[in-house]
Amino acid sequence: MYAGCSRKFLKGLIPFLALISIFALSTTIAWSKDPNCSFKLTILYMNDTHGHYSPEPGKDGLMSGGFAKAMTVMEKIRKANETEGRTTISLLAGDLFTGTAYSAVFKGRLGVRLMDAMDFSAMTVGNHEFDYGLPNLLKRLKPEMNFPLLSANIRYEGGGLLFKPYVIKRLPNKKCKILILGLTTMSTPELTHPKNVKGLVFEDPVKTARKIIEKEGKNKFVIALTHLGVDKDKKLGLLCPGIDVIIGGHSHTALFEPLKLDGTLVCQAGAYSKYVGRLDLDVKDGHIGDFKGELIRLDANVPEDPRIASIIQKYNSKMSPYFSEVVGSSEVDLDGSLASVRSFSPSPLGTFVAYVMAHAVGADAGLINGGGIRDGLKAGPITNKDIYGVLPFQNLIMKISVKGADLESVLLHSKDLPKRSGGKLQTYGIQYKTSGNEVLITQVGKKSFNPDEYYSIAISDFLYSGGDGYTEFASRAKAVSPDGLPLNQVLSDFIREKKEITKKLVESLKNPPKEKN
Numbered sequence: 001m002y003a004g005c006s007r008k009f010l011k012g013l014i015p016f017l018a019l020i021s022i023f024a025l026s027t028t029i030a031w032s033k034d035p036n037c038s039f040k041l042t043i044l045y046m047n048d049t050h051g052h053y054s055p056e057p058g059k060d061g062l063m064s065g066g067f068a069k070a071m072t073v074m075e076k077i078r079k080a081n082e083t084e085g086r087t088t089i090s091l092l093a094g095d096l097f098t099g100t101a102y103s104a105v106f107k108g109r110l111g112v113r114l115m116d117a118m119d120f121s122a123m124t125v126g127n128h129e130f131d132y133g134l135p136n137l138l139k140r141l142k143p144e145m146n147f148p149l150l151s152a153n154i155r156y157e158g159g160g161l162l163f164k165p166y167v168i169k170r171l172p173n174k175k176c177k178i179l180i181l182g183l184t185t186m187s188t189p190e191l192t193h194p195k196n197v198k199g200l201v202f203e204d205p206v207k208t209a210r211k212i213i214e215k216e217g218k219n220k221f222v223i224a225l226t227h228l229g230v231d232k233d234k235k236l237g238l239l240c241p242g243i244d245v246i247i248g249g250h251s252h253t254a255l256f257e258p259l260k261l262d263g264t265l266v267c268q269a270g271a272y273s274k275y276v277g278r279l280d281l282d283v284k285d286g287h288i289g290d291f292k293g294e295l296i297r298l299d300a301n302v303p304e305d306p307r308i309a310s311i312i313q314k315y316n317s318k319m320s321p322y323f324s325e326v327v328g329s330s331e332v333d334l335d336g337s338l339a340s341v342r343s344f345s346p347s348p349l350g351t352f353v354a355y356v357m358a359h360a361v362g363a364d365a366g367l368i369n370g371g372g373i374r375d376g377l378k379a380g381p382i383t384n385k386d387i388y389g390v391l392p393f394q395n396l397i398m399k400i401s402v403k404g405a406d407l408e409s410v411l412l413h414s415k416d417l418p419k420r421s422g423g424k425l426q427t428y429g430i431q432y433k434t435s436g437n438e439v440l441i442t443q444v445g446k447k448s449f450n451p452d453e454y455y456s457i458a459i460s461d462f463l464y465s466g467g468d469g470y471t472e473f474a475s476r477a478k479a480v481s482p483d484g485l486p487l488n489q490v491l492s493d494f495i496r497e498k499k500e501i502t503k504k505l506v507e508s509l510k511n512p513p514k515e516k517n
Contacts, residue, residue, distance in 0.1 A: 033286025034219035037176040047249030048271035050099030068304035093249030094126025094227030101388040124182035125151040150182025237264035258293040323385035328495035336376030350426025357458040364445030365429030371422020395460040396484030405451040423468030
């Protein structure tokens, strides 16, 4: 008994001691700052814009958000700062595109064009920057960027870096220097199609940051521009005390005031171009003295910058003929919010999309990850633009044959994922219940459930390739039909054929199909 308790105690003690040793190492490193360096700095920042470049109607029906409104706010602050002798830099913390019809058509080019026009100082690489393939990012978009694209922890398997790890900016008329380093989430291979990042290695961001700061951070003011999520940013700030400010993204967290971790400030501006973040700093003797941070809401009272609005309108006109085409209508609102589709509870929209997938390939059931759904469908006319807003990714539908026991394992994976994870699955044709830490399936399609029987399932090629950590599909599927159909096109064709998404259809999907006798 005593020996067993000792082993259990030691097992829990080891990671604790490892963490303590890291903290001890942090205190032994000289995170030196220049005692002669004092300046005033404003950091303007955005993150996770996901193609939301145009204003969009809010709950009050008024138009808010978008890059033209953001430009108005940023230009006003820049001009005021010039008269005060305060330096302004503008940063974007990843996931510039993917999420709207703009991205589906232009694959990030409009976002880059806007950032160039808005004079951004730097951007870090987010996981969704890879969504349209590595050649699109490196050969098509990157050469058009008039700002550095940063990530210090992405390498080729052979060892070379893909992007600049950091940039060093010298302040006007001063010897003071600012080091801006980029860091990208290690989960990227699970959050984009695996083929998009084949041959790449995503290294530990904390270890990477420490190496750079120890080598290049001496006597510099350090800003980490990250796409890690707010919890990982907190860890980064605690384990790398040489970082003065973290401008983050990925978790879509609206931090209305900066988080203060000892000497590090953590900031993030929500998502979808709803806010511009502002952080005013008075740096004295190399360290942050006074500071003030806020998120500026881009509401209906903020006018649009005409130059940025005209660029967006120009691109709108290019895609107008196709995307303005009405393919059908809906009798009901289908909610596409994160709270709805990224839930283990059934979402009417998620169930509907999974049903369309199963219907298209004649499968017993359908599965789609909630992160693959990026917008909802409102009652009324539905255009191709609306379809691509709901399903902006270029995913294909695949039909696979999966053993019942493995299907239960997949649903358990979904259940155990964190709240609002993009890996939460929406299903059609699978009846199940939860019991403690188990997921128990009772029926698939019209068949009673048998853990040893195989069932045909419609899924996306993203999930089949291991996206969101679902490795079971590729490793355990018995039969696969790989030549899939484009999911967004299938949804458009289905609505065009039906002419209307009726309330009766949506309600019928909630009820299980009749079981075969």
